[in-house]
Amino acid sequence: MSNTYQSFMDRRNEIMKKSVGLDYNKYEYKGIGFDYELLMNDQGYDLEKIIEIQSANMVGNTPLVELKNITKYARKYSKPGFGARIFLKDEAANLSGSFKARRAALSVHQAKKLGYKGVIAATSGNYGAAVAALAAKAGLKCIIVQECFDSRNISQPEILEKARKCEAYGAEVVQLSVGPELFYTFLKLLDETGYFNASLYSPYGIKGIETLGHEIAEEVMNKEGKYPEAVVITNAGGGNLTGTARGLKDAGAVDTKIIAASVRLNGLHMASDTDFNKKSFTTGHTGFGIPFSTYPDRSDVPRSAGRPMRYMDSYVTVNQGSVFFMTETLALLEGMERGPAGNTSLAAAFSLAKTMREDEIIVVQETEYTGAGKHLLPQLSFAKKNGIELLFGNPQEEVPGKNIIFPLNGGLLVHKELVMDDLRKSYLKRYKDTDLTDEDYQFLCDELSIDIDKVKSLL
């Protein structure tokens, strides 16, 4: 391995510290843990302040709509008395077109407050557009680093669209070929420019989403006189789930079930040059969702503020064909044309609603913008060009990388549930040879939302 590569990786902590303006050592315990609540609450952003910053930036207060036609459709395939009411938070209405603007608003505000000249974020997703838009509004420079091309120089249409959108806001986009060395380029750019690391995983990146949980809790309470029974949240890096759940609980919706949902991409390796363009979803999938849940500190900051296992009640997956099916359903039955990746939780909710009573409420907490590249048609066309078969039938038989199976009817759109204890075991496996103190055990209980006997038995 080259010296340049290794020398930058060795300076990782020093570069990170300078670029987030935050000393993570302050929050570390002696053993394996750290003071998560202090990290979250120590940055000078309470709910009122966050709302003030977001409102001034055209972020938040998005419409909550009841999807009456989609609910009716789910009831067609439910037992009598079943088929929960499905509500949707139209996050595409945020500046830059997704809930990611909530996260970017705080990161960019913090960068400006600390006197940085610019911001950098590593993302091929909507977060890039969000950081670019907010940076434009704040008068800061912006660089977005994307994993973009395979070795044939071919990119997912969705990622190319996001590059265009970032450039529309005046940002510089650095595009890379497939591989985890993206982190090396990211560090080099932070070191070269002295810009702020607008990490998705900083406390700002997560606290910004708490307003989303608050809005859902309060709006449903105001309209229906109760908190929703369940909220479905697309899970990738864990921040969306963490922030939304914290907001819900803080607002009083402590009994609302927090359900994670990801697109099922088992069998495809996230660092594989050849698998890269065989998937139809570049985020919101199990390839990020599972590893980031079971090891949140794999992120680009020393301690991720996104810690989904603390809040998750269950974790479900849906196949790619089902998400495309619901994207089309949302347009055809509700008149809402939105981006496919943002409809992952909608597909899960359609299936989950069938298992819930008809007086219960399930909330889908996001949508995202759509456009050329980032749309069902170019994504399916791209899949076909990459040898993926498009089939109709039972979506449970889909093989990621080989085919996409659309459900032949709404009754066949069924989620799969992951076993929570398997996820917890994956989380715990790196501690199986560690001598754990009482403080360590307490940290693991908090991390996994289980009691100490359960931690010991899983270990």
Add this chain to the structure above:
Amino acid sequence: MIDKGRYVRIRRTLLKPEDRSSNLPEETKLVPYKMWVKGYLQEDSDLFDIVDVKTTTGRIETGRLKEASPAYKTNYGDFVDEALKLRDIILGDYYE
């Protein structure tokens, strides 16, 4: 020739296959790790020359000149027959 000052796209190999991270799938280990950036050309050059560009944030990057006046090429893709069938299935299923 491409004039100095044109907006262009360059590509540079950042790591050769042998210099890449050790923790990679086989197929990724075999290929170089590359970067693409856009910027203003600093000298008159020809396509495929090694050139300097100034990016929108004012950084200077070096790489092989791949394209002048790079256009956005994202669109709605080719006609997809299955997308129409999907519409028919949903509408038929809901309204039947």
